[in-house]
Ligand SMILES: *[C@@H]1O[C@H](CO)[C@@H](O)[C@H](O)[C@H]1NC(C)=O
Ligand SMILES: *[C@@H]1O[C@H](CO)[C@@H](O)[C@H](O)[C@H]1NC(C)=O
């Protein structure tokens with residue numbers, strides 16, 4: 377009895393003892409031409425860029441981030457128009473425009489090789505980074521999102537609980553904003569349930585409230601919708617990049633939650649048009665909210681994937697702590 381309590385305690389220590397608290401991570405803000413980008417960072421070792429989607433912000437990495445930060449310098453931006461970054465002055469929320477912000481963050485940090493882990497809309501941004509700067513992205517994990525042109529726009533209208541009619545609704549920002557304004561929390565609550573494996577408990581009330589605060593700021597609901605309205609521009613962009621037979625060559629791990637992206641053959645057919653170097657796997661006991669529903673599997677799978685193959689140089693961001701960097 378004592379033995380099993382002690383060994384359970386040791387297991388918890390080994391698994392979770394070293395984990396940082398995401399809310400204690402460092403903050404950084406950088407000014408780009410079109411937006412001000414906020415990101416959180418923590419850890420030491422080779423860099424990993426984490427790219428969130430909608431309706432979330434960098435908080436989506438609150439569990440997976442600390443697991444990866446045990447071995448890596450982790451950088452988790454709020455993408456333009458989300459979280460604590462600003463709205464885009466030009467209103468451009470295409471994967472290419474928002475993906476260019478990722479390059480700007482890496483340039484600011486003098487990082488010329490990184491691992492990337494992206495989720496949802498962030499997958500489009502990360503894919504754009506990999507298309508435009510293939511030497512920069514050494515290994516990439518793309519989770520629970522088919523690129524426009526490769527499975528996104530053809531599967532949006534089924535009424536099934538786990539299907540995705542909201543992708544079409546959000547793509548009409550005037551209507552979506554009109555119907556959702558003042559009901560952001562209700563929309564999020566429905567969305568988290570709708571995309572989940574485990575149901576209404578998938579995302580905590582505290583985090584539901586924090587996401588609500590973010591998308592209820594003036595303009596931020598609309599900027600989220602603009603990512604969906606950009607799907608057709610994104611489709612043109614991605615098909616121009618890949619329909620000519622070009623592919624991404626860096627190792628790609630394509631993930632999908634078992635409740636949101638099964639069967640694995642769907643993942644496979646989605647990514648075979650994009651990459652000639654991928655493996656596809658389902659995340660057990662997760663829907664779309666992989667950081668809330670199965671962070672241990674997802675974080676540890678990412679650690680194994682990044683440890684495999686070519687290793688990249690460490691970065692040390694401690695120099696940022698006491699510096700004014702927003703103003704030249
Ligand atoms: C958005 O940005 C992309 C990338 O810079 C550019 O190709 C596209 O034309 C822009 N779209 C609009 C509507 O400004
Ligand atoms: C990255 O920068 C380092 C140091 O400046 C340089 O030695 C290395 O070749 C660069 N790597 C790439 C892939 O450009």
Ligand SMILES: *[C@@H]1O[C@H](CO)[C@@H](O)[C@H](O)[C@H]1NC(C)=O
Nearest residue numbers: 527530531532534638639642
């Ligand atoms: C997605 O759309 C494609 C093309 O219309 C169709 O063949 C496929 O069966 C759909 N998949 C699902 C899961 O609905």
Ligand SMILES: *[C@@H]1O[C@H](CO)[C@@H](O)[C@H](O)[C@H]1NC(C)=O
Nearest residue numbers: 640641644645647648649656
């Ligand atoms: C998955 O895609 C790869 C690459 O296109 C292909 O070689 C493989 O046979 C596919 N596997 C399944 C289970 O569909």
